Amino acid sequence: MTAFVLVSGMFTGTHVWRETAARLTAAGAEAHTVALTGLDGPCTAPAGGIDLETHIADVLTVIDSVGTAQDREVVLVGHDYGIHPALGAADRRAERVGRVVHLDSGMPQDGVPALAAVPDRSLRARLAAAGGRADTGDVLKPPAGADEWRLWGSTAGVPDATLDRLTALAAPQPLATLLQPLSLTGAVATVPTTGVLCTRNGASIETVQMMVGFGDPALQALTDPRVTFFELPTGHWPMLSAPAELTDVLLRAAAGEGHRLVPADAAVPPAHLRPFPLDVPEALRERHGNVDLHLPDADGPRPAVLFVHGGPVPADARPTPRDWPTLTGYARLAAAGGAVGAVVDHRLHDLSDYERAAADVAAAVEAVRADPAVDADRVALWFFSGAGLITTDWLAAPPRWLRCLAATYPVLAPLPAWGLSGSRFHPARAVADAGDLPLVLTRVGLEAPEIAATVEEFLAAAEDAGADVEVVDVPHGHHAFEGVDPTDETREAVQRAMRAVLDRVGRHGAP
Template identity: 75%
Template sequence: MTAFVLVPGMFTGTHVWENTAAHLAAAGAEVYPVALTGLDGPRGTAPAGTDLETHIADVLAVIDAIGTETGQEDDGRIVLVGHDYGIHPALGAADRRTERIDRIVYLDSAMPRDGVPALAAVPDQSLRERLAERAGDGGGAGTDGELPPPAHGEWHRWGSTAGLSDAALDRLTTLAVPQPLGTLYQPLRLTGAVAGTPTTGVLCTANGSSIEMVQMLVGFGDPALRALVDPRVTFFELPTGHWPMLSCPAELADVLLRAAAGEGHRLEAADVAEPPVRRPFLLDLPEVPRERTGNVDLYLPDGEAEEPRPAVVFVHGGPVPADARPQPRDWPTLTGYAGYAATNGVVGAVVAHRLHELADFDRAAADVADAVERIRADPRVDADRVALWFLSGGGLITADWLGAPPPWLRCLAATYPVLAPLPNWGMSGTRFHPVDAVTKAGDLPVVLTRVGLEMPEIAAGVAEFLAAAEECGAGVEVIDVPHGHHGFETRDVTDESREAVRRAMRAVLRHLRP
């Protein structure tokens, strides 16, 4: 017999599990939704001092009660499911009852670490910063307080509401209760005992997560993600928003049953299959001299042509962990594009910026802006003829340049770009919204390379951007790679892909040369 212990997320109680629990029970499983202190009753019922330890104790009480009526605590299997914030008390409890837990399921949740509070996983960046400031001012752990639940129209700040019916969203809002702040401020403490417990990640693609994206992050070389290639770690996707227990309870129940059976997708280790970011660039190019100064690499054209020359500045994507190796500036895609620009008689430049976490976009954008000015100041560069070329997650930084294009910016290019923040990135209050910025781009030429096999969560933002550009009359030239994936320059070495790169470069150069 499998027993599912279901731990709810922020602002919610056992009511969110009702339909999923019914489907699990119908399949013969035992189901134990956890009533977290202060989250499973009327508003304002959280006792003073309610914190993460309080909720860990709530989960432990449920685990310890399973099987006690028959005296068979060791029989059966316990699958511990944590949704959203709920993964924090779930992990805390599993760390202390490792022998009782057969598998932990991360349901559209973060990956908590020892010593890090749940505040770090709050998706709304502006709110997270305000709460962090309050903690720094003495309003953190050890004090009482509550975070009000979202209003009816504000749930999207906490995750995608895709798939929720109007009735489900109404009920979610009506039954939501304030979150005790102590549960967010108190750090999670783990001994490491739970590290060997099998796990499953259930990713909700409409909320911005996918197996392909996780595999890509593993390929970046993030040491923190190495554990995800363990064969005991599996993954599932659900094509829905952040509350699958409300939007698709039957499908979620099926996934949980399969997870309990050890099924699911397993990731490839970076040393088993060479990560795409490290594979060779799809064009054969001659060696081009590179000069590295600070966070800028310059690729200089050969010959005695008159200087200064136009420049194409390449901005990599992310977030990429600071200790990932190789660094993005050394990825074959970036070195390939910059070298290709140089072979076409212009200066190719690669900017290394500090987009290591989702909260780093402001810092990364400042890095790019500063680097561009230093590139323009180089005597070998024509300061009045510069193109900026953004890739992947760097696409959000285009908002700064689209919204107020300087006269020297002759072209803006974007290749498989992220052009709208993903729902679980919590960036609704930031300036990084190219879909809005393109309406102010004026006559700035834009060259957009779009891949046909793009991750759906990114493709949706590209479609939204193009619709906004068409409505305002922005000049966007689209270069399609119908059979290309995200990162096609090293993943899809085909004639189609090669021609797309050549076309994109020709388009950019047309705007740089008289």
């Protein structure tokens, strides 16, 4: 017998689990929902003194009520904020919990408050600033409607009537539950875990595997055989949008099923370290600070193409992006075509780093333009993956010397879980101001749906604005196809995109 203990997230209560709990019970399992103090019930202000420890105690009460039968395994499910009290309780009842399920939630660490997981970064900053002055009775108001719920995660798949009910039953979140650091002894590290990723909210197994491949030590624990993963093609509230699918995944997780990640030191290198699909001759390389220049065999100032890697990439990832085969391959290919191929290491180490990464790119552009090997009036910028959001500034106000902007498998609008919906980094909006700036966009046919949706949003806006866009399609290509799909189709796509960029930046003399 499996006993599921279900812990809801911010602003919500036991009501969100109603259908999932019924399905778990029908499947022969037990389902126990946790009523978190101050959150479960109508929208009424909770009493003072409620903090994270209060909610951990709520979860412990339910775990202890399940009993200690040897044939009954407790599976603790934490959704959103709920993973914080769930982990705190599991750490104190590690011998009773058979598995912890992170349901579209983060990986809370000892000493870190739940505030760190708040997706709205501007709100997070305001709450952090107010933290020292917060009273134990202070609360965060719940979303007042569909638009506000979307600030906390994708509502994809949630029926309108259900979303209205969620709003009606939402309760203020006690601020101290977000500000009090999580205290873990380390006992919970022995408990098997499962991550359930909701892809419409911007998370996927492929993305997590990519981050593991970058070598981030903090993520290596995810390759433990006791750690499994599932995906659900829905938004952030799967218990409301896909209860049948969620029930199936929870039952399979309890049975130890799920996808297991490959360690970073496996025999097969991660995609970003695999060979470039084209055989490109080496070029003379000069290193200037955080920028590498791959120089063509030519006299006089030449046009330049600056390649901007995606991310986030962990700060201690080695090698750094400017030494990745894909980026050096593109830079050498540009040099073979008569342009200076430049690659920048920028500081997009976390989703909160877009401002400083954009500043790094702007500084790199000026450094490249100032180099005597470069014709400062003929420069192209080429962005990859998550760096697509950094195109915003260049689309919104293209300088005269910017002859082309290229993007390959880019993210062109903030994903729901990224907490950037209110930021300026929104290329799909900025393209309306691109004017006659030539754009070259490489689109892969096997892209993650949530990223593909941002590309289609961008292209629709570009068409409405009459922007000059050439689309290079790779129908059978995946994200990061250069290392994943070394096929004739991908090789031709790389060559076609490079020809398009070099033609626009001008290979020889004035264009």
